[in-house]
Amino acid sequence: MSDKCQCTPAAECGLILNEDLLWEKGRPGRSSMSVPESGVPAASLPADLAGDGPNWPDLSEQEVARHYTRLSTWNFGVDTGMYPLGSCTMKYNPKINEAMANLPGFVNAHPMLPAEATQGELQLIYELEKYLAEIVGLKASCLQPGAGAHGELCGMLMISAYHRHNKNKKTKVLMPETAHGTNPATAAMCGYSEIKVPLGPNGALEYATVEKLMTDDVAGLMVTNPNTLGLFENELPKIIEMIHQRGGLIYGDGANLNAIMGYADLGAMGIDVVHYNVHKTLSTPHGGGGPGAGPVAVSDTLLPYLPGPRVVKNGDKYEWNSDLPLSIGRLHNFYGQFRVLVRAYAYVLSLGPELKKASALAVLNANYIKEKLKHAFDLPFDQPCMHECVFTDAKQAPNKVSTLDIAKRLIDLGYHPPTVYFPLVVHNAIMIEPTETECKEDIDGFIAAMLQVAEDAKNDPSILQNAPIKTKVQRLDETTAARHPILTGDMS
Amino acid sequence: MKELNELNLPTNVKYDADHEWVSPGAPCRIGISDFAQDALGDLTFVEMPEVGAELTKGEEFGTLESTKSVSPLMSPVDGKVTAVNEALSDDPGLVNRDPYGEGWIVEVELKNTAQIDTLMDAAAYKAHVEKESAEH
Numbered sequence: 001m002s003d004k005c006q007c008t009p010a011a012e013c014g015l016i017l018n019e020d021l022l023w024e025k026g027r028p029g030r031s032s033m034s035v036p037e038s039g040v041p042a043a044s045l046p047a048d049l050a051g052d053g054p055n056w057p058d059l060s061e062q063e064v065a066r067h068y069t070r071l072s073t074w075n076f077g078v079d080t081g082m083y084p085l086g087s088c089t090m091k092y093n094p095k096i097n098e099a100m101a102n103l104p105g106f107v108n109a110h111p112m113l114p115a116e117a118t119q120g121e122l123q124l125i126y127e128l129e130k131y132l133a134e135i136v137g138l139k140a141s142c143l144q145p146g147a148g149a150h151g152e153l154c155g156m157l158m159i160s161a162y163h164r165h166n167k168n169k170k171t172k173v174l175m176p177e178t179a180h181g182t183n184p185a186t187a188a189m190c191g192y193s194e195i196k197v198p199l200g201p202n203g204a205l206e207y208a209t210v211e212k213l214m215t216d217d218v219a220g221l222m223v224t225n226p227n228t229l230g231l232f233e234n235e236l237p238k239i240i241e242m243i244h245q246r247g248g249l250i251y252g253d254g255a256n257l258n259a260i261m262g263y264a265d266l267g268a269m270g271i272d273v274v275h276y277n278v279h280k281t282l283s284t285p286h287g288g289g290g291p292g293a294g295p296v297a298v299s300d301t302l303l304p305y306l307p308g309p310r311v312v313k314n315g316d317k318y319e320w321n322s323d324l325p326l327s328i329g330r331l332h333n334f335y336g337q338f339r340v341l342v343r344a345y346a347y348v349l350s351l352g353p354e355l356k357k358a359s360a361l362a363v364l365n366a367n368y369i370k371e372k373l374k375h376a377f378d379l380p381f382d383q384p385c386m387h388e389c390v391f392t393d394a395k396q397a398p399n400k401v402s403t404l405d406i407a408k409r410l411i412d413l414g415y416h417p418p419t420v421y422f423p424l425v426v427h428n429a430i431m432i433e434p435t436e437t438e439c440k441e442d443i444d445g446f447i448a449a450m451l452q453v454a455e456d457a458k459n460d461p462s463i464l465q466n467a468p469i470k471t472k473v474q475r476l477d478e479t480t481a482a483r484h485p486i487l488t489g490d491m492s
Numbered sequence: 493m494k495e496l497n498e499l500n501l502p503t504n505v506k507y508d509a510d511h512e513w514v515s516p517g518a519p520c521r522i523g524i525s526d527f528a529q530d531a532l533g534d535l536t537f538v539e540m541p542e543v544g545a546e547l548t549k550g551e552e553f554g555t556l557e558s559t560k561s562v563s564p565l566m567s568p569v570d571g572k573v574t575a576v577n578e579a580l581s582d583d584p585g586l587v588n589r590d591p592y593g594e595g596w597i598v599e600v601e602l603k604n605t606a607q608i609d610t611l612m613d614a615a616a617y618k619a620h621v622e623k624e625s626a627e628h
Contacts, residue, residue: 397493402493420560421560424561427531479536483584
């Protein structure tokens with residue numbers, strides 16, 4: 001193995017171990033535990049329940065431990081290295097979040113305990129809702145939604161409830177071309193059809209375009225600011241004022257909040273509801289099967305429509321209030337994804353006013369990368385960006401090197417690839433979001449790797465076309481994987 | 493990606509700005525151009541309308557899913573679907589391998605056969621692709 005490897009300092013090869021499927025391992029009779037001899041006679045199973053069971057493998061504890069540990073070494077995460085996956089805000093998650101979420105009082109709290117026995121949990125919910133509203137400059141927030149897209153649905157359900165309550169006939173929603181894919185899906189779930197809003201030449205919304213598309217049956221605008229190109233929507237306040245005047249409301253997609261904490265006042269901007277992706281902005285774990293949370297913050301207009309019940313403070317006691325006549329109702333059982341919210345709470349309290357610095361550094365890092373790479377890669381919108389920057393493969397395409405090849409080659413150089421082919425509005429996009437948690441040395445390492453990729457593309461495109469070569473498995477057949485996925489193992 | 497001069501742009505079909513082609517005559521077939529299949533990459537799924545569906549020029553009638561993205565199929569003409577290419581359900585790669593032949597998507601009965609004349613011929617379409625590529 002070692003003589004085949006041409007390692008760079010960032011990507012060492014070595015003890016990458018193979019691992020069989022669990023049911024290909026073990027030996028009949030092997031076990032991970034010793035069960036005491038039974039002191040009573042065995043009772044036989046009813047005949048209709050007896051028979052051959054699944055072919056479970058007989059494994060020792062060590063085999064199981066090594067199996068999962070080896071699989072984990074094939075993984076890559078924010079604890080392993082820089083993860084510049086644009087639009088995903090893969091910041092490092094401080095370990096204090098985990099320590100707080102694992103406090104025994106939180107771990108062992110039963111969801112059906114009465115309010116008087118869960119004052120600590122209720123206090124956390126009450127305070128985090130207050131902080132999340134304050135961070136974006138809105139009136140109140142609700143922690144119930146169980147993920148970002150759920151928060152989005154919550155926001156649009158509130159807008160829809162508002163229009164129904166006010167007997168406004170609304171059937172459409174304005175949707176910029178840079179919208180996240182979930183936005184039109186959410187609008188459709190709420191019964192709205194979409195009106196696509198094209199971008200101006202600088203990649204942002206233009207007042208005149210939106211004004212032309214605004215009609216009396218438009219329920220509102222779903223807008224991400226900064227948008228998915230990483231650009232700040234400068235004309236938004238004017239656009240929002242016009243939409244408000246004509247009876248529409250504004251859904252702010254909070255996917256990119258990491259760029260503007262403490263800098264942009266969404267309340268003053270006129271946003272009526274915004275969701276948080278706590279896994280992006282507030283450093284809770286991304287995916288991986290863990291639960292998420294997608295709190296929403298609202299303006300005065302939508303406050304009465306927030307999901308319920310809500311935690312209220314009565315003197316020095318916290319209580320549940322269910323007397324919410326206009327509320328859209330409950331969106332999640334019990335307290336929402338409570339222990340994810342504990343992590344977000346720990347992060348917000350750890351940083352406090354420094355949240356503003358987090359945003360500043362996220363923006364600085366993205367602009368630094370943009371400036372360092374723009375001579376080597378095509379930059380479709382050459383202007384100051386927010387927390388992410390978008391390149392394309394246009395400079396490499398004449399050598400038959402695609403965005404995908406660039407992404408794959410980065411793996412050989414020890415970096416997780418950026419987001420590719422998104423946003424759709426940019427042809428063959430390469431979207432880089434370094435986040436604030438990467439230090440200058442790591443960012444410089446990434447830049448050096450990207451510049452080497454650009455050089456390789458010029459001098460020997462085949463290096464990129466065949467990449468990755470240093471990984472455990474090489475270029476995967478993504479087409480066959482998508483057309484004929486094999487999703488089950490054969491245990492027989 | 494293919495260079496402009498590598499594109500296969502047959503002259504016996506007409507093209508629209510959204511990169512669909514239409515074959516004149518009966519049956520009138522609709523598919524996507526070599527440029528479109530090359531830009532989308534390997535297709536993994538083709539969502540087609542049902543036989544009998546009414547197509548409206550400029551409106552979506554299905555979707556193409558590739559390893560890169562999901563794109564709408566926009567109808568180049570007004571008409572009624574008389575057949576869909578069932579083979580694409582099992583092998584969407586036909587669109588990549590043979591976009592003008594085995595990779596056709598739907599057959600339609602045109603509302604107005606003269607509508608085809610308003611579409612681009614191969615030379616005009618090539619110029620359109622060139623212009624669009626320059627804008628990217």
